[in-house]
Amino acid sequence: MAYKRLISRRHIMRLGLATLSGIGVVLGAKKIYPRQQISSFSNQEKNLRRDFTVSGKTPLRNRAASKGLIYGAAGNYPALSSDEAFKKRFAQECGILVPENELKWDTLRPTPYIFDFSKGDWLAQFAQRNNMLFRGHNLVWNQFMPEWFKEVVNRQNAEKFLVEHITTVTKHYVGQMHSWDVVNEGIDPNHGNPDGLANSPWLDFLGADYIELAFRVAAQSDPKALLVYNEGGLKYDTPEHEARRTAVLKLLEHLKSRGTPIHALGMESHILAHETRFNPKKLRTFLSDVASLGLKIMITELDVIDQKLPADPTLRDRIVAGAYQDFLSVVLDEKATIAVLTWGLSDRYTWISRFNSRSDAATVRPLPLDSDFKPKLGWNAIASSFDKAPKR
Numbered sequence: 001m002a003y004k005r006l007i008s009r010r011h012i013m014r015l016g017l018a019t020l021s022g023i024g025v026v027l028g029a030k031k032i033y034p035r036q037q038i039s040s041f042s043n044q045e046k047n048l049r050r051d052f053t054v055s056g057k058t059p060l061r062n063r064a065a066s067k068g069l070i071y072g073a074a075g076n077y078p079a080l081s082s083d084e085a086f087k088k089r090f091a092q093e094c095g096i097l098v099p100e101n102e103l104k105w106d107t108l109r110p111t112p113y114i115f116d117f118s119k120g121d122w123l124a125q126f127a128q129r130n131n132m133l134f135r136g137h138n139l140v141w142n143q144f145m146p147e148w149f150k151e152v153v154n155r156q157n158a159e160k161f162l163v164e165h166i167t168t169v170t171k172h173y174v175g176q177m178h179s180w181d182v183v184n185e186g187i188d189p190n191h192g193n194p195d196g197l198a199n200s201p202w203l204d205f206l207g208a209d210y211i212e213l214a215f216r217v218a219a220q221s222d223p224k225a226l227l228v229y230n231e232g233g234l235k236y237d238t239p240e241h242e243a244r245r246t247a248v249l250k251l252l253e254h255l256k257s258r259g260t261p262i263h264a265l266g267m268e269s270h271i272l273a274h275e276t277r278f279n280p281k282k283l284r285t286f287l288s289d290v291a292s293l294g295l296k297i298m299i300t301e302l303d304v305i306d307q308k309l310p311a312d313p314t315l316r317d318r319i320v321a322g323a324y325q326d327f328l329s330v331v332l333d334e335k336a337t338i339a340v341l342t343w344g345l346s347d348r349y350t351w352i353s354r355f356n357s358r359s360d361a362a363t364v365r366p367l368p369l370d371s372d373f374k375p376k377l378g379w380n381a382i383a384s385s386f387d388k389a390p391k392r
Helices: 009-015 022-029 042-049 060-065 077-082 084-093 118-129 158-172 201-206 210-221 239-257 280-292 313-331 377-388
Strands: 070-075 096-099 133-140 179-184 226-231 264-272 296-305 337-342
Touching: 060 070, 060 084, 060 377, 070 084, 070 133, 077 084, 077 118, 096 118, 096 337, 118 133, 133 158, 133 210, 158 201, 158 210, 179 210, 201 210, 210 226, 210 239, 226 239, 226 296, 239 280, 264 313, 280 296, 280 313, 296 313, 313 337, 313 377, 337 377
Parallel strands: 070 096, 070 337, 096 133, 133 179, 179 226, 226 264, 264 296, 296 337
Antiparallel strands: none
């Protein structure tokens, strides 16, 4: 059933959101929303009193660059090659582009013996034409594998396929890549494997050393690129995320002790807007521990999932903006953090529409720009976070 608006637009204009009492708004919400829905955002009252005002319209890429940071986003060939307005906005706002799907195994390798770089090459050229950096996602993962993989790859030939894939892809883009996600999501303590490693055909066929192997092969083929281990589920003060942080640190320490050519941790950051178990101190400690290993940190897949927020877009946008601001205030305080990439730029093109859609069928609003490519409060929150970040 469609939800009623929490606050009328006329009421917002009369009072001004910056001066609204968060308590009053939430109390008013209780008359409209069921208790279980209120509980997911009642602790976000402070967002209704925040001031997200920023000075000027300077693009995010420039605000980030002024602090020695890189801002960019994931983009895909279908959207960027066909939507001129989006293409223009993307080039204005982003200093780095990461292909959303075009460099994953299932796209790159339609058969065991054929590589198709056409879409990835288009994106690389688009980045170059618009003075953007380019990064690769990803070389090794246990998902988005081609259909032929299960029939062809086995314990006897797995190393050959892994080395061939990494070598071929990195050499194709040698000199063009700022960074590579060499191994993606190799940790999942829930799987019950030693050291918290995630189930994977590579783990089954090659053992735990497949991760080190992947980094060494990538470094050999593209020695100037920043080599990144990319992982999610590291943000919250929950037993699951704590276990994952512990396992990731253990993996990074092991790789460094072996002299593995790893340069950075990529921290996926798909924030749940309704989640309240965010502990800035614990996250800051984790980031400091990563930095102490001599590693850089990249925020690689940032967005804010608004699936369980109320329908009113004005309220939703404020809660989403607050989530951006809270998270970025912590990660940008760590000077080892060198880049922030949102997983998409506009609500028109977001994976969340497909995988985390809303039960009320309202348009999701997780990204800095709305579906018409106009900045939302999330854009302001990111811009403000860059403006306040310490200089690198």
